[in-house]
Amino acid sequence: MGYRASHSFARISPRKAGLIMDMIRGLPLEEALRALDFSPRRAAKMVAKVLRSAMANADEQEADLEALYVADAQADQGPALRRVSPRARGAADILRRPTCHLSVELEETKG
Numbered sequence: 001m002g003y004r005a006s007h008s009f010a011r012i013s014p015r016k017a018g019l020i021m022d023m024i025r026g027l028p029l030e031e032a033l034r035a036l037d038f039s040p041r042r043a044a045k046m047v048a049k050v051l052r053s054a055m056a057n058a059d060e061q062e063a064d065l066e067a068l069y070v071a072d073a074q075a076d077q078g079p080a081l082r083r084v085s086p087r088a089r090g091a092a093d094i095l096r097r098p099t100c101h102l103s104v105e106l107e108e109t110k111g
Contacts, residue, residue, distance in 0.1 A: 002071055003063060005054035006103040009078050010046055014100035017043040017075035021102075029055060029068040029106065047073070047102060054104045063108060071107035075100050 010017065020043045024032040029051075036048040051070070058068055078099035085093045 002105040002107045003054050003058035003061065003068075004103065004105045005050050005057055006101060007046060007050045008101045009099045010102050011097070011099055012043050012046065013098040014075045014077045016041070017047065017100050017102055020044050020047045021073040021075045024051070024070050025073045027070050029065065029070065032070050043075075047104070050102050050104050054106045058106055063106075067108045068106045069109055070104060072103075072105040074103045076103070077101075 036044045078101050081097035083095040
């Protein structure tokens with residue numbers, strides 16, 4: 001049984017957030033939080049917030065916080081916000097502002 005948390009419609013591209021998710025997947029909880037705190041990437045703060053929320057969910061269900069590790073971390077693509085930018089001679093460009101859905105699942109180590 002896992003403990004989950006998610007952040008839907010995060011205003012960052014899934015590719016950028018996926019790099020951070022790959023970095024923490026499989027790590028023990030304390031080590032993952034430490035890695036996120038020292039990461040210079042903007043996505044690290046968003047992922048850390050989701051990870052702390054999953055940790056609070058586990059604490060609420062009285063899990064052993066010392067035995068938790070990041071079992072799954074995903075950054076799935078969300079809908080792109082479309083904005084219009086004026087261009088030369090009356091034309092317009094559509095700017096895509098990507099969003100993603102961040103989800104983290106924690107599990108307890110067996111043993």
